[in-house]
Amino acid sequence: MNEPIFTIHKTARYAKTQTTDAHEPRWLRCRARRTAGWIGTIGSDLPLGEFMGNLLETSDTMILGSKTTNEIVSYWENVAENEPDSPEQPVAQKMVRMRKIAFSKRQSTISGKNVTVENGDIVSAVNQLKNEDGKDIIVYGGAQFVSALIEHDLIDEYNLFINPISLGNGLSIFKGKKYLKLAKSVVYRSGIVVNTYIKG
Numbered sequence: 121m122n123e124p125i126f127t128i129h130k131t132a133r134y135a136k137t138q139t140t141d142a143h144e145p146r147w148l149r150c151r152a153r154r155t156a157g158w159i160g161t162i163g164s165d166l167p168l169g170e171f172m173g174n175l176l177e178t179s180d181t182m183i184l185g186s187k188t189t190n191e192i193v194s195y196w197e198n199v200a201e202n203e204p205d206s207p208e209q210p211v212a213q214k215m216v217r218m219r220k221i222a223f224s225k226r227q228s229t230i231s232g233k234n235v236t237v238e239n240g241d242i243v244s245a246v247n248q249l250k251n252e253d254g255k256d257i258i259v260y261g262g263a264q265f266v267s268a269l270i271e272h273d274l275i276d277e278y279n280l281f282i283n284p285i286s287l288g289n290g291l292s293i294f295k296g297k298k299y300l301k302l303a304k305s306v307v308y309r310s311g312i313v314v315n316t317y318i319k320g
Contacts, residue, residue, distance in 0.1 A: 164207065164310060165308050165309055165310035165312070167308055167309070168308040168310060168312060168314070169207070169208075169210075169211065171306070171308075171314065172211055173210060173211055173214065175258060175279070176211065176214040176215065176218065176258065177214070178255055178256055179218070179255050179256045179257060179258040180218065180219060180254045180255040180256075180257075181218070181219045181220075181221065181249060181254065181255075181257045181258070182215075182218050182219065182220045182221070182257070182258050182259070182260055183220075183221045183222075183223065183238075183246070183249070183257060183258075183259050183260075184220060184221070184222050184223070184259070184260050184261065184262075184265065185222070185223060185261060185262040185264060185265025185266075186222050186223060186224035186225075186226070186227055186230065186237075187262050187264070187265075188260065188261040188262035188265070189220070189222040189230050189232070189235065190230065190231075190232075192215075192260055192261070193220070193230075193231075193232035193233070193235060194232075196211075196212045196215035196216055197212075197216055197232065197233060199212035200212040200213055200215070200216045216233050216234070217233075217234065218234060219234050219236075220232065220234055220235045220236070221235075221236055221237075221238050221249070222235060222236070222237050222238065223237075223238050223242060223245070223265060224237055224238070224239060225239065242268055242269070242272070242274075243272050243274070246269070246272075246274050247274075250274075259275070263291040263292075263293050266293045267292075267293045267294070267295055270293060270294060270295070270298065271295060271296075273319075276318065276319065277303075277316065277317070277318055278300060278315075278316070278317040278318070279314055279315070279316050279317075280314070280315045280316075280317065281312055281313075281314055282312065282313040282314075282315065283311075283312055284311035284312070298320075299319075299320030300317035300318065300319065300320045301317060301318050301319070301320045302315060302316070302317055303316045303317060303318050304316045
């Protein structure tokens with residue numbers, strides 16, 4: 121079962137190297153949620169946790185679909201505030217501190233630390249974010265939101281988490297043919313394989 125983590129980079133470059141240079145646009149990464157019960161616990165796999173931590177460390181903005189925001193924000197704020205011994209604590213602290221932008225056509229406010237709401241056109245808003253100074257941008261689901269980003273060719277890096285379980289069905293984020301180039305593939309001891317792709 122694939123669990124996508126995408127990155128929208130702030131430039132058309134195809135490397136993970138980060139930059140804060142004002143002349144180089146940043147990338148947008150997309151990270152799909154992992155709080156579902158069938159998804160392996162990253163906290164028990166330290167190298168995988170380090171990979172996730174690096175994705176967060178090299179990004180300074182997270183964008184989300186409105187349907188996913190409440191679940192993501194409440195989950196990580198709860199870990200950060202109420203589970204001091206959790207192996208997910210370092211990731212939780214980064215998630216809470218990070219600037220988060222929820223895209224919504226109906227809501228003007230969503231509760232949570234460092235959360236703002238964007239009601240404008242998704243293409244214009246994301247391109248404006250990509251042209252800001254700073255680190256990369258990470259996307260954290262949900263399926264419809266990610267599909268819209270893919271449809272408009274806004275994602276620069278795809279991290280597909282292949283979990284060792286088959287559900288038989290599920291939501292598709294790809295609505296049409298998409299050519300990608302494999303940049304690397306890593307097998308983690310939890311059984312999760314992470315394939316990193318860039319635009320083909």
